[in-house]
Amino acid sequence: MPKRCFVGIDLGGTNIKGGVVDEDGKVLCKRSIRTEAENGPDHVIDLMAQLVERVIAEAGLTKSQVEAVGIGSPGSMSHTQGIVIKPPNLPGWQDVPLRDRIKNMTGLPTTLENDANAAAWGEFWAGAGKGTRHMVMLTLGTGVGGGVITNGKLMRGHFDNAAELGHWILQPGGRQCGCGQRGCLEAYASASYTAQRATEAVKAGEASSLADVVKSQGEITSKEVVIAATAGDPLAKRILDETCYYLAIACVNIQHATNPERIVLAGGMIAAGEDALLVPIRTKAAGMTWNAAKDLPQIMFATLGNDAGLIGAAGCAWLGREEGEI
Amino acid sequence: MPKRCFVGIDLGGTNIKGGVVDEDGKVLCKRSIRTEAENGPDHVIDLMAQLVERVIAEAGLTKSQVEAVGIGSPGSMSHTQGIVIKPPNLPGWQDVPLRDRIKNMTGLPTTLENDANAAAWGEFWAGAGKGTRHMVMLTLGTGVGGGVITNGKLMRGHFDNAAELGHWILQPGGRQCGCGQRGCLEAYASASYTAQRATEAVKAGEASSLADVVKSQGEITSKEVVIAATAGDPLAKRILDETCYYLAIACVNIQHATNPERIVLAGGMIAAGEDALLVPIRTKAAGMTWNAAKDLPQIMFATLGNDAGLIGAAGCAWLGREEGEI
Structure with missing residues (x-):
């Protein structure tokens, strides 16, 4: 049976990292792009949705082979509401419903998590806390x-x-x-x-x-x-x-x-x-x-080094599925 | 349908408090006795087991109408192993398997919890944290x-x-x-x-x-x-x-x-x-x-005042049943 796959997106003020990660926490492919945060939230969200599609293709998968997307987001955010509240390093962002926008654009179940929580979950799932x-x-x-x-x-x-x-x-x-x-x-x-x-x-x-x-x-x-x-x-x-x-x-x-x-x-x-x-x-x-x-x-x-953010974000997608939340 | 009932026992260095508490955290009857800690663990455990029987009788219940017993214990202990390790105010106690001894003497499913945890669970279950x-x-x-x-x-x-x-x-x-x-x-x-x-x-x-x-x-x-x-x-x-x-x-x-x-x-x-x-x-x-x-x-x-300990201990019995642990 093929392994279950998840997309992790690590949103930072300078770069967005994305990757496809399997159910064991193994990175199948990854890519980093510039955030171009100066162009505002709509532009960044477009880039994020494109990155999801791109890493799935580069992993040689189709969207139906990916279970869910996890996003790790900096600054204050609400996991429950899926909203980015006001991150200090993303100008113009205020109460952005990032989870639902990525979900609607990609058609994949999506979860949003604080980036520190996501990285911790990544280490727990596949790194030093395993x-x-x-x-x-x-x-x-x-x-x-x-x-x-x-x-x-x-x-x-x-x-x-x-x-x-x-x-x-x-x-x-x-x-x-x-x-x-x-x-x-x-x-x-x-x-x-x-x-x-x-x-x-x-x-x-x-x-x-x-x-x-x-x-x-x-x-x-x-x-x-x-x-x-x-x-x-x-x-x-x-x-x-x-x-x-x-x-x-x-x-x-x-x-x-x-x-x-x-x-x-x-x-x-x-x-x-x-x-x-x-x-x-x-x-x-x-x-x-x-x-x-x-x-x-x-x-x-x-x-997990620099990959902790995207592995953890993918791990949060896995977690969201396990807990029946997404 | 009659309410589910639990016995809570709050073991202290000076007094042992016991009571029957229903599933809503309401105390049906309670009683406090001297610990007589100077007589050593076997004596204290006898007193505790007698107190369980006594409060059940005083509540007008039979043992079959009580689901489980919860014990709140001071000092270092292991919930997982059900053992009182070495409480400073109970001389002669060292690695006493209190949970299993009360369970065997009363025939009732029994759980052991740190007294501070038990009191916190009591307030959460039936007091200021409800x-x-x-x-x-x-x-x-x-x-x-x-x-x-x-x-x-x-x-x-x-x-x-x-x-x-x-x-x-x-x-x-x-x-x-x-x-x-x-x-x-x-x-x-x-x-x-x-x-x-x-x-x-x-x-x-x-x-x-x-x-x-x-x-x-x-x-x-x-x-x-x-x-x-x-x-x-x-x-x-x-x-x-x-x-x-x-x-x-x-x-x-x-x-x-x-x-x-x-x-x-x-x-x-x-x-x-x-x-x-x-x-x-x-x-x-x-x-x-x-x-x-x-x-x-x-x-x-x-x-919950002075009853927090025994209500919490009974609440831990309820919790143990809910979680299928006892």
Whole structure:
């Protein structure tokens, strides 16, 4: 019997990634196109519908051989209503009924999911969380995204906003976060805020090999912080250590929240590698957790890389079919 | 058709409460006996089994009219294995297969649940969470207990230790908690730690109307802190304000974790009342939360009072039957 197939679409502000994925999470074909977001929602939705048709054809399939389409969408959205509310990186989008428009244009059952949830579901379905029933993912990129699977189910919450773990307040009265809160995990541990904390320290006059970079570029990237820390720069080491510290606190708090078997770290930041990021987080979490039970989750890196978004979106289509939702 | 009936048993270090509860969460009869924990587990288990028989008889029922027994147990335990691991307030208990022993002695299907989870399920089933699908409860007593219901299901996690929200680290490097961690919610906001913080401040020489109480009793209760705060004592006001502050942070973090419709506060501490506790928590949470979405949960007091434990335990028996687990 041929395997069941799903289309996953990962909508980003710069690129749209699409692909056909089988029921085991294997990518049969994939393609990335420019979002051309400056042309507004109608244009982007046309591009998305064309991409669905194109990847199906490139996989050598007909539409009747594809069960459903899953879309991972950035920013605030409603899974239940299938609406993109107002993503910061898609100008002109406001309450766009993306799910139903793609469904009508392609004729395929379609589901819409938050991109962090979709990526988490992808890792659970076909990546670093495979074989577990309880997994939490933290995506360390521009922001810190979260996704929670508990007892084999994607957790969405009453307002469809569950697992916004980047906005856990972990330092009361701490750094201002873009979300309006103070002391969010994201304001310390995202790639962007890690770089920003380093830039601030250099600008405040702290000695560092990064001073030249700030001088020439005006700011630092998280990659440069990691390189400098690995080379032994004290300021960079301290900044990266602080990032790991807050991520370790987040892991302990995840342990006491949904109590998963595994925590999966994903996003650009994990390019820092095991020694610079994973090992310090594991060590700090083990040193900070309670002694009432031995239930600290495993902490691991994601394995799907750049395909997590589209695999996860396709996985959400699979999930929607399994749950009889689409 | 007569209503389905369940027995709930709430095992505590001092008292065992038992009752017969119908399928709507209504208590048909209840009774409280001394635990006599000093006589060891076999004796306590005998008392529990006798209490099951007794409340059934007092409700005017026969055993065949009762569907199942639910037990809420303190301290570390395993729902999956039905075992009480090592509760701090039950001396001599170690890996006791309580579920199967009660099941064998009564002949009734039996389930075992963490007491905080059971109380949360009770409020969800028949109290302040009724009508929601997503609810979180915080029990403010000697410690801070937690219970999470997401999409109508009790969340247990991979290690059966989910929702230990009192041990969320909310103040990195902060107060030492009994669990071995630093900066736990519990170390600031439980009734005991609220009283302890006040005692410490008085002993450190801060002026307060509570100084006389410390002098005569050696320490203060949380009730005395609330009374002094209400009367305008500055130290007591500051201590209680801090308790509300950390509880408000916990509410925001719950919002971003499981994103429930409602957060329910329970336990001895809520005797402080709406003005002293609930209103400040609501105000602070609203002032601290993000502006990305309007998804701060309602924050309310529990409504089942002292019966929450036994109603919740009976509710867990109902749940076990519904889910085909027992």
